[in-house]
Amino acid sequence: MKSNQNQESLQKKMIVASLSAMVAETSTFPIDIIKTRLQLTNSSSNSFKVAYNIVKNQGFLGLYKGLTPALIRHLFYTPFRIVGYEQFRNFVVVSDDNSGFSLFSKALVGGFSGVFAQVVASPADLVKVRLQADGFLVSRGLQPRYSGPVDALNKIIRAEGVRGLWRGVFPNVQRAFLVNMGELACYDHAKRFVIKNQIADDNIYAHTLSSIMSGLSATTLSCPADVVKTRMMNQAVNEDAKLMYKNSYDCLVKTVKVEGVRALWKGFFPTWARLGPWQFVFWVSYEKFRQIAGFSSF
Numbered sequence: 001m002k003s004n005q006n007q008e009s010l011q012k013k014m015i016v017a018s019l020s021a022m023v024a025e026t027s028t029f030p031i032d033i034i035k036t037r038l039q040l041t042n043s044s045s046n047s048f049k050v051a052y053n054i055v056k057n058q059g060f061l062g063l064y065k066g067l068t069p070a071l072i073r074h075l076f077y078t079p080f081r082i083v084g085y086e087q088f089r090n091f092v093v094v095s096d097d098n099s100g101f102s103l104f105s106k107a108l109v110g111g112f113s114g115v116f117a118q119v120v121a122s123p124a125d126l127v128k129v130r131l132q133a134d135g136f137l138v139s140r141g142l143q144p145r146y147s148g149p150v151d152a153l154n155k156i157i158r159a160e161g162v163r164g165l166w167r168g169v170f171p172n173v174q175r176a177f178l179v180n181m182g183e184l185a186c187y188d189h190a191k192r193f194v195i196k197n198q199i200a201d202d203n204i205y206a207h208t209l210s211s212i213m214s215g216l217s218a219t220t221l222s223c224p225a226d227v228v229k230t231r232m233m234n235q236a237v238n239e240d241a242k243l244m245y246k247n248s249y250d251c252l253v254k255t256v257k258v259e260g261v262r263a264l265w266k267g268f269f270p271t272w273a274r275l276g277p278w279q280f281v282f283w284v285s286y287e288k289f290r291q292i293a294g295f296s297s298f
Contacts, residue, residue, distance in 0.1 A: 114180025
């Protein structure tokens with residue numbers, strides 16, 4: 001009986017995490033597509049110019065190119081990483097205020113929770129990146145490679161095999177480890193610090209402060225891996241079956257050699273500008289939905 005209740009509780013938490021993630025993803029997706037375009041070009045373009053060109057050439061809906069696979073991705077990615085982190089945290093903590101769970105331990109648990117979740121969600125992430133990159137081709141007057149998510153999925157499997165759906169999985173996993181190490185550990189730790197030091201109660205103010213800190217931390221740690229991930233996932237096999245980058249290390253070296261070290265933080269501002277609002281919307285929604293579902297605070 002207790003086992004069934006625990007299973008039902010896990011399922012509810014995963015549903016709550018999925019709903020919260022989809023709300024956050026939809027709200028901040030235009031910033032993500034701007035970030036992706038910046039990472040794919042070696043020009044000196046800026047966020048405002050990229051946004052203007054997207055709307056000019058594709059209309060307002062061009063800012064949501066690739067939203068469907070992004071939402072599908074979060075049906076798997078976010079529940080596994082959030083609930084996985086919480087389950088392990090609750091298993092090892094020795095006190096109600098989590099004082100027995102150090103920041104270093106939180107970082108490791110957050111990182112590995114993200115790795116597992118990203119492996120599961122990587123195909124949807126690949127389709128999202130390819131569709132976003134197609135918008136860049138359209139803006140240059142070129143023909144897009146895919147007509148939509150299903151067409152992209154079919155063409156990738158036909159041209160690159162099922163394994164092609166996991167192209168870029170290693171830089172993706174590296175990014176997921178760094179993002180979740182910064183995001184989950186920092187949000188959890190910052191929230192406990194804010195409440196313990198009576199800066200704010202366990203409410204929207206504490207959630208906002210914690211999400212801002214975790215967003216900045218996650219962006220700083222993950223941006224280089226994010227640039228490599230985006231470029232690795234966007235490269236499709238050409239007619240000669242040759243790829244621009246052999247692996248993530250090769251991509252890292254070539255990016256630095258051609259564009260300099262600063263290129264590894266290309267798209268930093270839109271990444272942070274998105275992670276901040278994304279985490280704010282997600283954590284506020286998640287904490288509220290948890291309350292409605294009868295669960296305690298994260």
